[in-house]
Amino acid sequence: MNHKERVQKIIANSGITSRRKAEQYILDGRVSVNGQIITELGVKAGSNDRVEVDGVPIEKEQPIYILMYKPRGVVSTVEDEHDRKTVIDLLEGLNFRIYPVGRLDYETTGLLLLTNDGDLTYQLTHPKFKVMKKYLVTLDGILLREEIKTLEKGIMLDDGMTAKCKVKVIQENKKENSSQLELTIHEGRNRQVRRMIEYFNYNVKKLKRIQYAQLTLKGLKEGESRALTPHEVKQLKELT
Structure with missing residues (x-):
């Protein structure tokens, strides 16, 4: 797949x-794509296209793939308008x-993945x-068995019906009226897991992503990160 992006984004990247x-x-008129000067901002190009600025080809960055154990109190963006710490701030010394x-x-x-590979993203x-x-x-709180079955079949949120998911009860504490679940989904909507729990009038006290595709947090502490191995990258690309 040759995913295309706006040329100005390619230049900035x-x-x-x-x-x-x-x-x-x-x-x-300083930019060309495959030898043709462009003067409109809507033009897109992909990895197979040649983009030049003032006749000099854009050098494509080497692909980087990082697995991070994101801590609380950090935003998953490159920059933050409220000057909060971002996941990029945790990657000191990164020149890409x-x-x-x-x-x-x-x-x-x-678990959070970071990369400069637009196609894979x-x-x-x-x-x-x-x-x-x-x-x-x-x-x-403690989800009733019927509520768990309903959750697994799919529930109606404000942005549509959720897909089927898998729920595993890890522990229930009736004395403290709290519980811990392992929830497996195949979607990625905004605040989806929290909204799925709130649907049943419970609140999420803690939320941690422990797996993404075949990747886990094994060997990492909060705030730490590591590069993916070539084999892990290959597995991710084979998913699609």
């Missing part, structure tokens, strides 16, 4: 300049632009590929 300045380069594959919200911990986050994600959920 190469580290030459910001996206805004890249847009001006295009408007000024890199982006999270999807997001974990501010309070959620666990697109494939992993597109709903049709149904990449498996497993979460450990601690909630302020």
Whole structure:
């Protein structure tokens, strides 16, 4: 798959300049795609296209694939308008632009992938590929057996019906009226797991993503990260 992106984004991702300045380069007629000068901002190009600025080809970055154990209190973005710590801040010394594959919200911990491989990001986050994600959920109550069955079959949220999922009860504490579940889904909607629990009028006390496709947090502590092995990258690409 040759996933295409806007040319100004490709230029910005190469580290030459910001996206805004890249847009001006295009408007000024300084950018070409496969030898043709472009002056419109809507033009897209893929990995097989040759993009040049002032006649100099854009050098494509080496692909980077990182698995992070995201801690609480960190946002899954490259920059934050409220000046909160981002996952990129945890990757000190990184000289390449890199982006999270999807997001974990501010309070959620666990497995997060980061890469500069736009094609793989697109494939992993597109709903049709149904990449498996497993979460450990601690909630302020105990789901009834009928509620678990309903959850597994799919429930109606404000953005549509959820797909079938798998629920495994890890522990129940009737004295404290709390429980812990292992929830496996194949979707990636915004705050989906929290909303699925809230549907039954319970609140999530803790949420941790423990698995993404075949990848786990084994060997990592909160805030730590590691590069994926070539074999792990190959497995991810074979998912789609």
